[in-house]
Amino acid sequence: MSRSQDLLARYERSLIGVFGVPQLVLARGDGCYVWDSDGNRYLDLLGGIAVNTLGHNHPAIVAAVSKQASEMLHLSNFFTSPAQVELAERLVTLAGAPDGSGVFFCNSGAEAIEAAIKISRRTGRTHLVAAEGSFHGRTTGALALTSKEAYRSPFEPLLPEVTFVPYNDVDALRTAVTTDTAAIVLEPIQGEGGVVPASDAYLRAARQVADETGALLVLDEIQTGIARTGDWFAVQHTGSGGADPIRPDVMTLAKGLGGGVPIGAVVAFGERVRGLLTPGQHGTTFGGNPLAAATALAVLDQIEDGGLLGHVRAVGDHLAAAVEGLGDPRIQQVRGRGLLRAIVLTEDLAPALATAAREAGFIINPVAPKAIRLAPPLIITAEQLDTFVVALPGLLDTAQQSTRTRENPGARP
Ligand SMILES: *Cc1c(COP(=O)(O)O)cnc(C)c1O
Numbered sequence: 001m002s003r004s005q006d007l008l009a010r011y012e013r014s015l016i017g018v019f020g021v022p023q024l025v026l027a028r029g030d031g032c033y034v035w036d037s038d039g040n041r042y043l044d045l046l047g048g049i050a051v052n053t054l055g056h057n058h059p060a061i062v063a064a065v066s067k068q069a070s071e072m073l074h075l076s077n078f079f080t081s082p083a084q085v086e087l088a089e090r091l092v093t094l095a096g097a098p099d100g101s102g103v104f105f106c107n108s109g110a111e112a113i114e115a116a117i118k119i120s121r122r123t124g125r126t127h128l129v130a131a132e133g134s135f136h137g138r139t140t141g142a143l144a145l146t147s148k149e150a151y152r153s154p155f156e157p158l159l160p161e162v163t164f165v166p167y168n169d170v171d172a173l174r175t176a177v178t179t180d181t182a183a184i185v186l187e188p189i190q191g192e193g194g195v196v197p198a199s200d201a202y203l204r205a206a207r208q209v210a211d212e213t214g215a216l217l218v219l220d221e222i223q224t225g226i227a228r229t230g231d232w233f234a235v236q237h238t239g240s241g242g243a244d245p246i247r248p249d250v251m252t253l254a255k256g257l258g259g260g261v262p263i264g265a266v267v268a269f270g271e272r273v274r275g276l277l278t279p280g281q282h283g284t285t286f287g288g289n290p291l292a293a294a295t296a297l298a299v300l301d302q303i304e305d306g307g308l309l310g311h312v313r314a315v316g317d318h319l320a321a322a323v324e325g326l327g328d329p330r331i332q333q334v335r336g337r338g339l340l341r342a343i344v345l346t347e348d349l350a351p352a353l354a355t356a357a358r359e360a361g362f363i364i365n366p367v368a369p370k371a372i373r374l375a376p377p378l379i380i381t382a383e384q385l386d387t388f389v390v391a392l393p394g395l396l397d398t399a400q401q402s403t404r405t406r407e408n409p410g411a412r413p
Contacts, residue, residue: 003037023358029056032380034363042363043384045376049365050191050223050340053256053299055377061259064298065291074289083293090300091267094232095251100271105263105288109222109254110137112264115282116185116218116250117141117159119268122276123216125182128159131167135192136185136220145185148192168198170205181215183250188234191223191375194368195335195342200238207246216273219248222264223340226256227303227378230313230338237337249273256378259299263292308378312338318382319374322389330396335371339380343372343392352399360395362388 001009004025011022027037032055034044044052054061068083075081088103095101104115113136120128128145130136136145143152144159152158165172167190177184184206190196203219210217224234231237239245247269254264264287268274286292303309320334323343330349335342345353350366357364367373376385 007037031055031057032377032384040361042358042361043388044363045374045388046363046365047375047377048260049255050228050375051255051258051260052377053226053259054302055379058259058302058379060298060302061295064295065261068291068294071290073291074286076285077283077288081290081293083290083297084288087293087296090297091253091265094300095267095269096236096245096247097267097269098247100274101267101269102274104266104268104277104282105293106265106284107262107286107292108137108264109252110139110142111284111287112222112252112254112266113137113142113145113185113220114139115266116183116252117145118282119250119266119273119276120183120216120218122281123182123214125180125215127161127163127178127181128183128185129163129165129173129176129181129215130185131187131190132164133167133190133193133196134164134185134187135190167193167196168202170202173206173209177209177213177215179213181213183216183218184210185218185220187220187224188237189224189229189336189340191340191373192367194371195340195373197336200241203235203238204246210249216249218250218252220252222252222254223375225251225253226299227308227312228256228338228340228375229336230309230316232309234337257296257299258292259295261292261295263296303378306379312378315339315380315382315385316341319385319389322386323392326389326393328393328396330400339374339376339378341374342367343374345370345372349396349399349403352403353395356395356398356402357388357391360391362391
């Protein structure tokens, strides 16, 4: 029995099985590569699901974590720290939020959504509108905004008064949102839903509907934020044609912000929204702790100093062009922006493709039966991406063979 097999057997005995059987036991990482506990190397094209912004073992993160650990790890929210204040200021500035805006820190994406829901309740309204195909997290409030039936039904009844509308359908949004709606909650690109972008026109319409009805516009940038799409935040793409980008009222962040250290954040745009939560109405023990805040500051510095916004756009476009340029009939299109991409297949090959890729040393994610999600570290190079693109047709062959063998076990390959 290999070290990995031993650990997987012990995993199955000692953990609650919500994630199924893990694919690998990973022991260490460096840059865009990770190694399993048997010493095999993989190119990490998933980045811990859009978390490992700077890859693994990045010197700036190691330095920030070490320095902060040597100074102070935790202090409770009776107190603040230089890192916490500085991070709040940086996020408000990067988001283009107006004077009077403010930040609430927490530890995860779902917690950021919970805070956004509580902010929305303070409008005095309770109706929420979310999109079909959405994913906003697994806590009970966030789950109420998550459309997937399999995630929801074992835990019903959930928070009531949530209407789901077809994504990217302006008319449906106009019909669903009324003067009783507390908030419209949308991902600018649906991540778990298969990397499906909202059109800029849809986001503009959502802003307009929110303004007309007095509902808050909550944009969930937990997966799309922090340079993932080549803008600091995906919503800023609405300004790419020269117009002013639209502003949400509330923006939720997590995943990539801490570069691997858990952190979530909610940005409340403007004095009015920020003032909806008053002392005593919300809280957290760990949220905004100096370790997470100092690490997030290091992530933001590296994105800025390393010119990563331009890099992400360039290598993301390179990846999409290279994959589409294969002209493989099994590949329908590449969706998404920057380094949040889905390779959409014409057949239900994604799970088998992920297995074939893993066996060949690539970590990818079958986000849907016909879609592979890629969300690699933002520091990945075009050359590293090309190693995967070159291998892709052969991996698709392997995936097709294994799928056919499974469907028809007697057939010769
Ligand atoms: C991952 C994700 C969440 C949930 O974040 P957790 O940290 O897993 O709670 C919420 N919204 C979106 C868009 C996400 O991608």
